Amino acid sequence: MAGNTFGHLFRITTFGESHGGGVGVVVDGCPPGIEITEEEIQKEQDRRRPGQSKITTPRKESDTVKILSGVFEGKTTGTPILVIAFNQEFESDDYIELKDVYRPSHADYTYEAKYGFRDWRGSGRASARETLARVAASVIAKKYLYKKLGVEIISYVESVGNIRTDIDFENVSMEDVEANIIRCPDPEKAEEMISLIEDVKEDGDSIGGAIRGVIKNVPVGLGEPVFDKLSADLGKAMLSINAVKGFEIGSGFEGTKLRGSQHNDPFKIEDGKIRTSSNNSGGVTGGISNGETIHFRVAFKPVSTIKKEQQTVSKNKKEVTLSAAGRHDPCVLPRAVPIVDAMSALVIMDHYLRHKAQNL
C-alpha cells in the first residue's frame, strides 16, 4: 500500500517526478459549487516557485498549472479534479554523473534499496517539485474553509539557524509575511536571516530553520479520537514534507519542563463564549480543536544538496568524493511557508468533512 494519497474525505493523490511528463494531483471528495480558477492556484504556486528571490535556487521550473477535470463553468462539480503542471524538456545529462552515486542524507540510497532501481534524474519522486501538487489542491480547500468558516492560515519563518523571532503569532498578517523575501514578519530578524543565508550560500553550504504554523478561527470540535487527533494529523502532514525533522504543537518540548499548574490553560468566559486565558495547548485539547488559534512549529533540516565536498559511496560500494554541481536552495524555509500553509489547509478541510459526516 503505497503512500501517495493524503486525507480521507477531502482526498488528494499526487503523482509525477521532477523529470518526465509532469507533476500533479487528483482531488477527490471536493464539495461541489466552489468557484476556482487556474489563476488562483497559480498565484499560490508563485509563493513556492524556485527562482523567486536572491536567496532561493536560481533553477527555473515551469509550474504553470492546468485544471483538466472536475471544474465546469468555473465551479467544482463534486467529481475528481485533476490539476497538473507539465514538465519542460530537459537535459538528463545534467544528472548523469549522479546516476551511480548516493548523495548523503538524500533519498537516492533508500529509494534504490526499496524499489530495486530509481529514476536518477533530478531527485525523481523525492523531488520537492512534488509539493507543487499539494499546494494546488490546498488552494481549493483554503477557499472553502475561509468562505464557509472564516478559517485563516498564516504561517511564517520563525527561525533560521540561531536567529529566531519571538513575535506574537496572533498579530501576524499575510501582508507582514509577504513583506520580505524570507517570509519572517519581524523586519529586523528578517534582515539578519537574509544576511545569514547569503553567507551560507557563499560558502556553498545550506542552513536549517523552523516555521511557525498558524490557523485561526477553526471551529470547536475538529479532530477524531483516539488515533486521528487533530494534533496527530497535523504532525503527520508536516512530517510528510521534505526535510522536516520535527513538529511540536502549543508549548511543545519547552512545555515538558513546566508543572501542570503552570501549563494548564484555565477556562474563562469571554463575550459569553468559553475561552482559555493561555494557549499552551496550541488550540487542540484531547485531540480536538478547542476554538483557540492553532499554532505549532515545524523543524526543517538544512538542505542536503550542498556544493561543498562530501564523502559518500557509489552503487558498487566504492567510497567516493562528491561535490554537487547543481543549483540548490541554500535555505528551504521561505519556499516552505506556502507548503506548511497547504498542509494545514488539507488537514483542516479533511477533518471538517469528517466531523460534518458524523456530528453535524
Add this chain to the structure above:
Amino acid sequence: MAGNTFGHLFRITTFGESHGGGVGVVVDGCPPGIEITEEEIQKEQDRRRPGQSKITTPRKESDTVKILSGVFEGKTTGTPILVIAFNQEFESDDYIELKDVYRPSHADYTYEAKYGFRDWRGSGRASARETLARVAASVIAKKYLYKKLGVEIISYVESVGNIRTDIDFENVSMEDVEANIIRCPDPEKAEEMISLIEDVKEDGDSIGGAIRGVIKNVPVGLGEPVFDKLSADLGKAMLSINAVKGFEIGSGFEGTKLRGSQHNDPFKIEDGKIRTSSNNSGGVTGGISNGETIHFRVAFKPVSTIKKEQQTVSKNKKEVTLSAAGRHDPCVLPRAVPIVDAMSALVIMDHYLRHKAQNL
C-alpha cells in the same frame, strides 16, 4: 469518519471507556502462525499499569487481558484477534462532581462540544486506560518483528522537567531501562528525576518530560513516499498518545541550527555494507528507513489532573474554582515508555507488511 483505527495492513481498532464494560482491541490483518499467550500480553501491560510504584497513581485498575478470538491452539489464525480487559464495578459517584465542570487542558469541553454530550465517568474515551489496548496489540507485532527481522524496540525516559540524560541510545538495554521505577537508564539522573517527581507530588502538582524512542535493526526500505513517510507515521503514532505535544526524529529541532555540511550523514562502507558515519537522519532518509538505528524524541506535557486549585468554567458558563480530588500520576513518563514502544511496534509492523505487499 471516526479515528479509532490505526494501521492499514496490521490494523487495530480500539474501543472502550475507563468505565463501562471494558477496554480492548480488534487486530485485523495479523499474519497467521504467530505463537502468543495471554501471559505475554499481560507482562507488557504490567509496565503501563497504574499503581506500579510510589511515583505512579495509586489508583487500582483491573487490566487482566483475555484473548477472545483469532488465536487457536496458541497461534494466531489470520482472522481478527480480540483482546479485552473487562472493567471492574465502580462508583460513578466519584466523578459526579465533575459532571458539569470542564477540567482545564482536559478533553471534557472538546468532547462535549463535538458530540453534544459526554460520558463524564473517569475521562470516558479520553482516558489513558485506552492505551492498554494499543499495548495489547503491539505485543503480537513486537514478537513477529523480533523473530522475523531481529527488530528491537527499547525506549526510555530521557528527561523529566529540566533533568535530562545524555546517555547514548545505542548502548541502552531493556535491563537498563527496567532497572529503576522512572525507566531512565542513567542511574544518577534517574535518582534526580524520582526525587523531583516526589516533590511535585507533594505539591499536588504534575511535571512533564520527554521519552527517547529507539528502534534497532529495522531493514532498509520501510516507509511509503510521499505522505506515509516512516518518520511521518511515527510522528502521528506518537502524537496520538495522550499528553504528547511534540515529536522530533534524529537531529530534530536542534538540527535546524546546523549547516548542511555539518548535518549530512556521510555514507561509508562497513563490513561490506553501506552505512552512515553519523545519524542525524534518525534512521530515516527520504521517508524510508536506511538501516541505521531509528531514534526520536516525544514530548509529554505535565498531566492535566492536579490537586492544586484552578480556575475553570461549568457547562452553564459560570466561572468556578476546581480542586481535583481524584488520584493521579504526578508524572506520566514512566508509564508512557511501554506505550511509545507499542506505537513503534505498530508502525514498523504495518510498514513492513506494506513494503512486503508491493516490493518483496
Add this chain to the structure above:
Amino acid sequence: MAGNTFGHLFRITTFGESHGGGVGVVVDGCPPGIEITEEEIQKEQDRRRPGQSKITTPRKESDTVKILSGVFEGKTTGTPILVIAFNQEFESDDYIELKDVYRPSHADYTYEAKYGFRDWRGSGRASARETLARVAASVIAKKYLYKKLGVEIISYVESVGNIRTDIDFENVSMEDVEANIIRCPDPEKAEEMISLIEDVKEDGDSIGGAIRGVIKNVPVGLGEPVFDKLSADLGKAMLSINAVKGFEIGSGFEGTKLRGSQHNDPFKIEDGKIRTSSNNSGGVTGGISNGETIHFRVAFKPVSTIKKEQQTVSKNKKEVTLSAAGRHDPCVLPRAVPIVDAMSALVIMDHYLRHKAQNL
C-alpha cells in the same frame, strides 16, 4: 489487508468464531445521541437465531448480546460501540472427526490453504454465527435511518427451489413477512415452500432460494460514482453473506433481454415531484439513488452441510467418504432475511454519511 471491516464512515469490524470466546462487532463513526438498548438489538437477533422453527437447524446457540462500550445513559456517544455475544462452553469433540477432512463446497480447504492451518471447530470464522455481529450493528443504523429519513427496509423470501412468488414488493409490510416461518409474504407460496423444505430435510439434503431486498424512502442522491455506486456497494454487501452466489438490481438478468425503449424508466411529475413510471432501474440510476424504491434479488445456494453421503478428500490427500452428522439448516433462506436487511441498512447508512460529508 484483511477484510473484516465494512463501511467507510459508519464502519463496522466484526470478530469471533463459532467456538472460542465470542462473536461481536465494533461500530466506529456512529453519530452520537441515538437511543439504543440491548433489547432492541436482541429482538432482531431473534429473527436470525437457529432453532426458531421446525425448518431451521435445531442447534442451540447463545446469542444474548451485550453492549460493552460507546453507549452512555441509553444513547450512543459517538465513540466505538462494542456489541458482543459470548460463546457457550462446548464439546469440541463434536467436530474432531472433521479435523482432517475438507467438506465439499465449504471453506475448510480454502482457509487452510490461505492461512496454513485453521480453527476446525464449527466452521471457525466462516461460521454463519458471524452474521450475528452484522445484525447487531445494523439495528443502530436502521433506527437512525428510520427516524432521520423515514427509510424502511423490508426484505422477504421470494423463492425456494422452483417455488417463486410474484407478489409486488411495493405492497409488502413487515407484518406480512413475519406472518409465517419461511418469511414469504405470499401465504400460499409460503405453505408450498415450507412443505418443500420439510421434504428436503427428510432426505438429509438442502435447498437454495432467493431473497427480494427492498428499501423504501431512500433520499435522492446516495451513491458515489464511479466505483462506489450504490448498486455496486449493495451488491458487494450481499455477496459478502455466506452462501450468496448472485445479486441483481431492478430488472437484473431478465432486463438484458429487453430493448432500451422497453427498459428505460420514463420520468413524470407526480405531486410536484420528479418520479418514474416504471422501476427497472431498481431505484438506482448512474449509481445514485433516484428516490424510487430500491429493490434487488439475492441468490442463496443450497447449504453445503448435508447428511447425505459425499465424496471428498482429507488433508493428507486421500479420497474419503463423508456423511455429516451435525445438525444443519435444510434451507438458510428464512434466517437470511434479517441478514439481507442488516446489510441493506449498513450500506444505506454509510452512503448517507458519505453523501452528507461532501454534499449536504
Add this chain to the structure above:
Amino acid sequence: MAGNTFGHLFRITTFGESHGGGVGVVVDGCPPGIEITEEEIQKEQDRRRPGQSKITTPRKESDTVKILSGVFEGKTTGTPILVIAFNQEFESDDYIELKDVYRPSHADYTYEAKYGFRDWRGSGRASARETLARVAASVIAKKYLYKKLGVEIISYVESVGNIRTDIDFENVSMEDVEANIIRCPDPEKAEEMISLIEDVKEDGDSIGGAIRGVIKNVPVGLGEPVFDKLSADLGKAMLSINAVKGFEIGSGFEGTKLRGSQHNDPFKIEDGKIRTSSNNSGGVTGGISNGETIHFRVAFKPVSTIKKEQQTVSKNKKEVTLSAAGRHDPCVLPRAVPIVDAMSALVIMDHYLRHKAQNL
C-alpha cells in the same frame, strides 16, 4: 468520501469527463520493475474504443494514451503511474439541447440532485469514456499476473437479448473471442447476435445482454473473509461498470433451484493435487479462490440512449418529449468485454497483493 478509487494495495484513481481536458488514471502501489509501454496500453484500448465496427457507435473519440509518470526506462518505478488520454476539441453545442432535460434511465437527474448542478456536456463523469482509465490501469496488472502467476483472463459475450451461447468457458481462447465483432466465441450465435443488433439499430433502439467473465490459473488463497470475499469484490467491480444490473458467480441464480447434494462440488485428487469434479462454486469457496477457474456472468441492460421518442421531464419540472439525436451504441456488449477483463485483472491483482502482505 467520494468513490473514484478502486483497490486497496493496487489502487487506481480515475478522473475526467467526456469533455474537458482529458480522462485518465493514477495507479498507486504498483510493484516496481514491470516492463510496460504506451503501445501495450493502446492495444487494449482499441478493444473498447468506439467506432471499431458496424455494430458500435460511429462516434470518433481520441483515446491515445500517454504515460506521464511512474515509468522510467520502460519499467514501473513503484511510484504513481499517470496514464491520460487528452480529450479533443469539441462543439458543446451538440449537447446544449440536453442541458435542461433529464434523459430516462441516465445519470442526468441523479447527478444534478446529488451535486446541485452538473456538467451536461456528453454525460460528464457518467460517460462510458471513463472506463478507458480502468482499462489502462488493468494492462499493467494483467501483465504482472500473467508473468508471475500465469493468470489468464478471457471473457466473452454470452448472450444478446434472447440469443445465448452455451459454449464451455473452459475451452475458449482469446483468438476465439476476437474472431468476430460481437466477441462471442460461438460463430453461429455470433452471427445471430450481430443480425439482431443491426435490426435494433435500424429501429433506433438498443438491446442488452450478458458477458461471461473467466479467470484461469488463479492461485488458491485469494480473497479476504469476511467482507472482502473474492466473489464480493468481483461483484462490486462488475456492478461498478456503467449499465450493469446483475452479477452471479458459478451456479448463480440457477443454482438456487438445486439441492445441496447436486450443487456441492466433490473434492478429488488429480495429478496429486486437490481439485473438484464440478465447478458450481465458480472457483471461489468461502470467499477464497480454490484453484478452479473463476467464472461469472454480468448483466448489461440495454443502453439508455435511444433514438426513439421518449417521455421525460425537464429541470423546471415540465413533462417533455425527447428523441436523442446523438450517435450511440445499439448494444454495449462487444465493447464491454475488455472492461470486464479489466475489472477482473484489477480485483485479482489487488487481492494477490493483499494475500501476499499477510500470508506469503
